[in-house]
Amino acid sequence: MPTDRSPESPLPESPLPGPPPPAGAPSSAEPPLPAGSVPPPPDGAPRRRAFLRGALSAGVTGVVAGAAGGYAYRATRPAPASQGVMENAEAGLLPPVPFHGRYQAGILPQPQRQTAVISFNATADGRGELADLFQTITARGRFLTAGGTPPPVGIGGPPSDSGVLGPTVVPDGLTVTVGVGSTLFDDRYGLAPRRPAKLTPMLSFPNDNLDPAQCGGDLVIQLSAGNADTVMHALRDIARHTRGGMQASWRIDGFCSPARPSGTVPRNMLGFMDGISNPDTSDAAQMDSLVWIEPGTAGEPPWTAGGSYFVVRLIRMFVEFWDRVDITEQENMIGRRRATGCPLDATSIDATPDYGLDPTGDVIPLTAHMRLANPRTPQTADSRILRRAYNYDRGIDQVGDLDIGLVFTCFQQDVKRQFEAVQKRLIGEPLVDYISPFGGGYFLALPGVVDRTDYLGRALLA
Amino acid sequence: MGPGRFRPGRGLLILAMPGLPFDSSLVGSDVRRAALTAVLALTAGVLAACGGSATPANLVSVSNGGCGVGWHLAGPGWHTFQIYNGAAEGGEVDLIDPANGAVYAEVNGLGPGTTSPMSLDVGSGSYAFRCLFDDYDPMTGPTVVVGGHTRGTPAILPITSNDLLAPASEYHAYVTTGLNTLVTQASALAADVRGGNLGAARSAWLTAHLTYERLGAAYDSFGNFDDEIDGRPDGLAGGVNSARWTGFYRLEYGLWHGQSVHQLTSVADALAADVRALRTSWPSTEINLLDIGLRTHEILENALEFQLTGHDDYGSGSTLATTEANVQGTLELLTVLHPLLSGRYAGLPAVYTWLDRLQSLLNQNKGPNGQWLAVSGLSLSSRQQIDATCSQALEELAPIAAITEPRIT
Numbered sequence: 001m002p003t004d005r006s007p008e009s010p011l012p013e014s015p016l017p018g019p020p021p022p023a024g025a026p027s028s029a030e031p032p033l034p035a036g037s038v039p040p041p042p043d044g045a046p047r048r049r050a051f052l053r054g055a056l057s058a059g060v061t062g063v064v065a066g067a068a069g070g071y072a073y074r075a076t077r078p079a080p081a082s083q084g085v086m087e088n089a090e091a092g093l094l095p096p097v098p099f100h101g102r103y104q105a106g107i108l109p110q111p112q113r114q115t116a117v118i119s120f121n122a123t124a125d126g127r128g129e130l131a132d133l134f135q136t137i138t139a140r141g142r143f144l145t146a147g148g149t150p151p152p153v154g155i156g157g158p159p160s161d162s163g164v165l166g167p168t169v170v171p172d173g174l175t176v177t178v179g180v181g182s183t184l185f186d187d188r189y190g191l192a193p194r195r196p197a198k199l200t201p202m203l204s205f206p207n208d209n210l211d212p213a214q215c216g217g218d219l220v221i222q223l224s225a226g227n228a229d230t231v232m233h234a235l236r237d238i239a240r241h242t243r244g245g246m247q248a249s250w251r252i253d254g255f256c257s258p259a260r261p262s263g264t265v266p267r268n269m270l271g272f273m274d275g276i277s278n279p280d281t282s283d284a285a286q287m288d289s290l291v292w293i294e295p296g297t298a299g300e301p302p303w304t305a306g307g308s309y310f311v312v313r314l315i316r317m318f319v320e321f322w323d324r325v326d327i328t329e330q331e332n333m334i335g336r337r338r339a340t341g342c343p344l345d346a347t348s349i350d351a352t353p354d355y356g357l358d359p360t361g362d363v364i365p366l367t368a369h370m371r372l373a374n375p376r377t378p379q380t381a382d383s384r385i386l387r388r389a390y391n392y393d394r395g396i397d398q399v400g401d402l403d404i405g406l407v408f409t410c411f412q413q414d415v416k417r418q419f420e421a422v423q424k425r426l427i428g429e430p431l432v433d434y435i436s437p438f439g440g441g442y443f444l445a446l447p448g449v450v451d452r453t454d455y456l457g458r459a460l461l462a
Numbered sequence: 463m464g465p466g467r468f469r470p471g472r473g474l475l476i477l478a479m480p481g482l483p484f485d486s487s488l489v490g491s492d493v494r495r496a497a498l499t500a501v502l503a504l505t506a507g508v509l510a511a512c513g514g515s516a517t518p519a520n521l522v523s524v525s526n527g528g529c530g531v532g533w534h535l536a537g538p539g540w541h542t543f544q545i546y547n548g549a550a551e552g553g554e555v556d557l558i559d560p561a562n563g564a565v566y567a568e569v570n571g572l573g574p575g576t577t578s579p580m581s582l583d584v585g586s587g588s589y590a591f592r593c594l595f596d597d598y599d600p601m602t603g604p605t606v607v608v609g610g611h612t613r614g615t616p617a618i619l620p621i622t623s624n625d626l627l628a629p630a631s632e633y634h635a636y637v638t639t640g641l642n643t644l645v646t647q648a649s650a651l652a653a654d655v656r657g658g659n660l661g662a663a664r665s666a667w668l669t670a671h672l673t674y675e676r677l678g679a680a681y682d683s684f685g686n687f688d689d690e691i692d693g694r695p696d697g698l699a700g701g702v703n704s705a706r707w708t709g710f711y712r713l714e715y716g717l718w719h720g721q722s723v724h725q726l727t728s729v730a731d732a733l734a735a736d737v738r739a740l741r742t743s744w745p746s747t748e749i750n751l752l753d754i755g756l757r758t759h760e761i762l763e764n765a766l767e768f769q770l771t772g773h774d775d776y777g778s779g780s781t782l783a784t785t786e787a788n789v790q791g792t793l794e795l796l797t798v799l800h801p802l803l804s805g806r807y808a809g810l811p812a813v814y815t816w817l818d819r820l821q822s823l824l825n826q827n828k829g830p831n832g833q834w835l836a837v838s839g840l841s842l843s844s845r846q847q848i849d850a851t852c853s854q855a856l857e858e859l860a861p862i863a864a865i866t867e868p869r870i871t
Contacts, residue, residue, distance in 0.1 A: 121843065123850035125819075149540065152581035154567045154615040155869075156807075157861030167579075244816065244854030247846035 092165075094173030094226040099145045102306050103292065103448040104456075106175025107411050108281040108386070111256035111266070112224040114231045115390050117312055117407060119181075119217030119441060120246040127189050131461045133245035134178075137221070138455040140241050141176035144169065144234045162240075164233040172230040176238075177222040178456050179310040179443030184218040194460060196444045197299035198309060198415050205423055207432040214250040214314060214439030222310075222409065228253070250439060252314055254390025254407035264349065265341055269317050269404050270434070272334050273341035274389045276349060281386070290418070291386050291411050303459035306447030309415040311385075314392070314439035317405040322434045333430045335368030343370070352376065372425045385410040385418045405435070415442055521577070522591065525549040529603035530591030535584055538612035542581040547572045553595035557582065560590040560605050563871050564617030585614025594870060618806050620869035626751040629798035634749055636794050637677050641741040644673045648734040655713075655730035658723045663730070667717055668780055671710045674737075675784050678761050678791030683753070687740040691733065694774065702776075708732055711776045718777025755866030758795050759859040761788050766852050770845075772837045779836030785852070786824045789817055792859070799866060806865050809858055816855035823848050 097105045124130040147169045150161035161169065185195035204210050223234045231253070239248065257266045265273035279286045288294055295305045322330070327338060335353070336343055343353040345363045353364055355376060364371050374380065390407040397403045412418035426432075446456050520541065522530045525548035535541065545555050552573050557566045557580060566589065567582040591603040647670035654663035674692060677683075684691070691709045698704035702715055713733060716726045765788040768774040769781035796803070796813065803810050827844050829835050837845060 121846050123847050149581075152540070152567065152583055152615055153861075153864075154582055155565050155618050155620070155864055155867075156616065157864050240857065243857050244850050247850040247853075249842075249846070 092170050092172045092227050092230065094171070096146050096171035097173055097175050099142050099176075099449065100451055100454075101448045102450060103308070104175075104177050104445055105145070105448070106177035106222060106224055107291070107308055107310075107445060108287070109175065109224075111275075111388050111390055112173055112175070113226050113256055114228045115222060115224040115254040115256070115407065116231045116235055116251060117220060117222045117254070117409070118235060118251040119249045120219045120221070121249050122184060122188070122218040122246050124189075124245040127461065129245060130189050131457075133242055134457040134461065135455045136241050136245065137176075137178060137238060138449055140234075140238045141178075141456075142449070142452070144237060145171055145174045145176060147171035162233060162236050164229055164236065169233070170230070172226045174223065174225040174230055174234055176234065177224075177310070177445055179220040179222075179445040180457070180460070181217050181220065181441055181443050183216060191460070194301050194303060196293075196301065196304050196307075196309075199442060199444050202311075202313075202440055202442045203420060203423075205437070206427050207435075208437045211438050214252075216441040217249050217443075219246060220310065220312065220441065220443045222312075228255075252392050252394075252407050252439075254392050256390050268389060268406055269319055269391050270322055270330070270334075271338050272330075272336060273349075274406075275387045276336070276341055278387055279384050287386075289382060290384050290413055293413055297413060303462075304444060304447065305459075308411040308413065308445045309419070310443040310445040311408075311410050311412070311415060311419045312440040312443070313406075313408040313437050315406040315408055316403065316436045316438055318401070318434050318436070319404060320401045325434075332365050333367075333369060333434075335364045335370030344368075367430050369426065369429055369431050372429050373422050375425075383418045383421050385412040385422065408440075411445065520544055521546055522580075523548050524553070524555055524572075524591065524593045524603075526551070526593075526595050526598045526601075529555070529593035529601040531603060533591070533603075533606065535589065535606050535608055538584050538586060538608055538610065538614060540581070541584050542579050544577050545569050545572060545580050546577045547574055549595055549598075550574050551596040551598070553593055553598075555580070556592045556594070558590055558592050558602070559588055559617045560602060561588055562617075562619065564619045565869070566615055566617045568869075583614040584608055585612045586610045587614070587617070600870070618865060620871050621802055621806075621866050622871055623751050623868040625802055626754060626866070626868055629754055629802065630749045630751055632798040633754065633795065634744075636798075638744060640673060640677045641737070641744055644670060644677075644737050645734075645741050647673055648737040651713075652727075652730040652734040655717075655723065656727050660717060660723065660726075663726075664717050664778070667710070667713060668778060668783065671714070671780070672783055672787040674710065675787035676790045676794075678757055678788070678795060683757070684740055684747075687736060687743070690736045691740065694768075709736070711774065714778050715776040751868050754795060754799065755863040758792060758799070758862045758866075759856055761792050761795075762852060762856055762859065764788070766849070766856065770837060770849055770852060775836055775838075779839070780834050781837055782824050782827065782848075783834045785848075786821060789821050789824075793817060796862075799862070802866060803862065807861060809861060813855065813858045813862075816851060816858050820848070820851045820855055823851055 097109070099105060122130060122133065124133045149168050150159070153160050165172075180199075182195065182199045182201055185191045185199070201216055202210075221235075221238065223231045223238075225231050225234070259266050265276050268274040279290050281287060291308050293300050293304045293307045293309075295302065297305070331337055331344060341349040343351055343364065345351075345353050345358060353370070353376065355364065355371065358364055360366070361368075361371070366372075374384070388409045388411070390409070392405055392407050394403040410419055447459060449456055520543050522533045522543045523546045524530055533543075543557075547553060547555075552571060554568065554570050555572055556568045558564060559566065567580050569578045569580050572578055586608050588605050588607050590605045593601045593603070595601075647666065651663060651666040651670050654660070654666050671692075689709075692711065693707065693709050694711060695701045695704055695707045695715075698706050708729065710733065713726060713729050715721075716729060762785075765785045769785045769788070772781055774784065775781045800810075823844075827835060827840055827848065840848075
C-alpha cells in the first residue's frame with residue numbers, strides 16, 4: 001500500500017475523489033505523468049512500432065529514418081535502439097521529416113532529443129493579416145524542416161539567417177507543430193463560429209497551481225529536433241519572420257533522454273520510464289479513433305478534419321523530496337518498478353497489469369498513478385491519448401531546489417473524453433505531493449499542409 | 463546609452479588612399495569628412511576572412527594585377543564565389559553592374575592571402591568584380607553577362623559619404639533646433655524645482671525629457687553629454703543612490719520618490735547646465751556619416767530594450783511617451799535619408815506603415831484623462847500589440863543601415 005505523506009490528501013488509498021466518470025463515458029488513457037499503460041496488442045503481434053506509417057526510407061545504411069525522422073528510441077526493441085540513430089542525432093544529421101501531409105508531421109513521432117513549446121498571442125490586425133501570419137509560419141516551417149541555404153541578400157540588409165546552424169540549414173529531423181487556442185476564436189478575427197467543439201481554456205484541476213502568465217495562448221508552436229541548436233534556430237527564424245503578427249507569451253524547452261538501459265524507454269526526472277505504453281502509431285485505425293479529428297467527428301466543424309487536440313501541461317517535479325522517499329513507496333505511487341519499468345505484477349516492461357487478479361490493490365495499489373490513469377477496462381479503450389513527454393530544466397527555485405520537471409504533451413481526438421477524463425481520475429493521487437502543474441494549455445493542432453499551395457489554417461481562415 | 467557599435471566602414475580605405483584618380487572632388491570631401499569622424503576606426507584591415515588552402519572550382523582570384531580575370535557564370539541561380547586575395551595588401555572586392563556601379567555583393571576587409579565566400583542569387587544582367595586595394599587604384603575586371611529575364615539578388619547603387627553630407631547637415635540642424643528648445647525647457651524645469659513647485663516640475667520634466675528623446679540620441683551620439691544628461695544608474699556603485707548619477711532619470715527618480723527640493727535643486731541645475739554645455743558644443747560636433755543609417759534602427763532598439771520593458775521607468779511611468787519621442791526621432795532620420803532610400807529600398811513603405819501603427823498604438827493606450835500609462839499598467843494584449851509592432855518596425859528598419867553604409871564608387 002502506498003503511504004500517503006500528505007495529511008490533507010483526501011485519498012490515501014482507494015476510492016476516487018472528484019466526480020465519477022459519467023455513465024457510459026469511457027475514460028482511460030495515458031496519464032499525464034510517469035507510467036501510463038494501455039493494453040498491448042495480442043501476443044505475437046508487433047508491438048508499438050518505432051517506424052510510423054509511410055515510414056522507412058528504405059535501408060539507408062546507418063541511417064534509421066522513420067517517417068518520424070526523429071529519435072526512434074525504440075526502433076528495434078527489444079534490441080537496443082539503433083546506434084546509427086544516436087550517432088546521427090549527435091551529428092545533427094537526422095534526415096528531414098516530410099513537411100507535407102494530411103496531418104502535421106510532428107504529432108506521431110516519438111519524442112525527439114530536444115523540443116521547445118512556445119505560446120503566442122496573435123497581434124495581426126484583422127483576418128487578412130492573420131492569414132498572412134499562418135502563411136508565413138507555413139513557409140518558414142517548409143524551409144526549416146527541409147533545410148537548405150538561406151537566400152543571400154547582397155548589400156541590401158543584414159543576413160537573412162541567424163547562422164546558428166552554419167551557412168547551410170540542416171533539417172536535423174525538425175518538426176514544426178502548430179496549434180490554436182480557444183482565445184483565437186474570440187471576436188477579433190470573426191472566428192467564433194468556427195471554434196472547435198471541445199476547445200476551451202485549460203481546466204484548473206484541484207492539484208494544479210497554475211500561473212496565468214504561463215497558460216493558454218492564441219497559438220502554440222512546438223519545435224522538435226535532434227539538437228538544441230536546431231530548435232533554437234527554428235524558433236529565431238520563425239519569430240523573426242512573424243514579429244508583427246504574433247507575440248510570444250511563454251516558452252519552455254524540453255529534452256528527452258536516451259533510453260537507459262539501451263532498448264528500454266526514456267526516463268523522466270523521477271527516474272521512472274515515461275510513456276511505456278501508447279497507442280500504436282502505426283495502426284491507422286487506432287490513430288483515427290484516438291488521435292485524429294476526421295470528417296464527421298461528432299460536433300466538430302469540418303475545417304478541423306485532420307487536426308488533433310493538443311494538450312500541454314508544464315509540471316514541476318519536487319525531485320529533492322522525491323529522492324527522500326524510499327523505493328517501495330516510489331514504486332507504489334507509480335505502479336511500476338523504477339529499474340526495469342515492469343508493472344509491479346509482471347516481469348516484462350510490456351506486460352499488461354492484471355487488475356482483475358488484484359482487486360484490492362495488494363500488488364499494484366489502487367491509487368498507483370498507472371492504475372488510476374488507466375484502469376484497463378474495456379470501456380476505457382476510446383479514452384487513451386497519445387502521450388509525448390519531455391523533461392524540462394529551468395535552473396533553481398527560491399530555496400535552492402532544482403526547478404525541473406515535465407513538459408507533458410498529448411494528442412487526442414477529444415480533449416474531454418480523453419485527457420480530462422484521465423486527469424480527473426488522477427485527482428488526489430499520492431503522487432500529487434511531488435508534482436505541481438503550473439502552466440500549459442489546450443490547443444487544436446491544425447490539419448496538415450497537403451502541398452506547396454496549402455498552408456496551416458487555410459480551411460479555418462478560408 | 464549602451465555600448466557603441468562598430469562596423470568596418472569604407473572610410474578606412476579612403477583614408478588609406480592618398481591619391482585618388484577618380485572623382486576626386488567628391489572623394490576629397492569624403493576624406494575630409496572621414497578624417498573628422500573618429501569613429502571610422504582603423505581596424506577593418508584585420509578583420510580578414512579565414513584563409514583556405516583548398517582550391518575550389520568557383521575560386522575568383524584577385525590581386526593588384528587583375529580583378530577576377532577568367533571567371534565565368536554558367537547561368538542564373540545561386541552562386542557562392544570564393545574570393546582569393548593574392549595581393550600583398552588587404553582590400554575589398556565588390557561584384558558590380560559595370561553599367562552603373564550598382565553593387566550586387568561585397569566582401570569587406572579581405573586580408574592578403576585569404577579567401578572569403580561571396581554568395582548571391584545571380585539573375586539576368588551584367589557582372590564584374592571591382593577591387594579596392596590599399597595603395598592601388600581601383601580596378602574593375604572583365605564583364606560577364608547573364609542573359610534572359612531571371613531575377614536575382616538586386617544590385618543597389620552604393621551611397622557615398624558625399625551623398626550623406628546633405629542628410630547629415632539637415633539632421634544637424636534638426637538637433638540644433640531641438641537643443642535650443644531643450645535649453646529653455648531645462649531652465650524652466652530647474653526654476654520649478656528651485657522654487658519648490660514640484661508638481662509643475664514633474665510636468666516640466668516630461669516636456670523636457672521628451673524633447674531630448676526626440677533628438678534621436680543613441681549610442682553616444684552626444685558623447686559624454688549623453689551619460690550626464692540621460693544616464694542610468696546601472697553599473698554605478700550604490701545604484702539609484704549613487705552621487706554620480708545625474709540627468710533626467712536621476713531627477714525623475716527624485717521627483718517621483720518624494721525627494722526634497724534641496725536634494726533636487728542641484729540635480730536640476732546640473733541638468734540645465736549640461737544641456738547648455740551640449741548646445742554650446744554642438745555646432746562643432748561632427749555627425750559620423752556611418753551613424754545616420756545605423757541610428758534608423760538603433761534608436762528603437764534602445765526603446766524596445768529600455769522603454770517598452772519598463773527598465774527606464776524611474777517613477778514617472780512615461781516610457782511609452784519616450785518611445786513615441788524615439789519614433790519621432792527615427793522619422794526625422796528617415797526624412798533626411800528619404801531621397802537616398804526611395805530608389806534603393808523597396809521596403810520603405812512598410813517602414814512607415816509600422817512606425818505609424820506604433821505611434822497610433824502608443825496614443826491609444828493612454829489613461830482616461832489622456833495621461834501616459836506605465837507599461838506595467840497595460841493589459842497583456844495592449845503590451846503585446848505594442849511590442850510586436852515595435853519589433854516589426856525594427857525588422858523593416860534594419861536593412862537601411864546596410865544600404866546607407868558609405869561606400870566608394
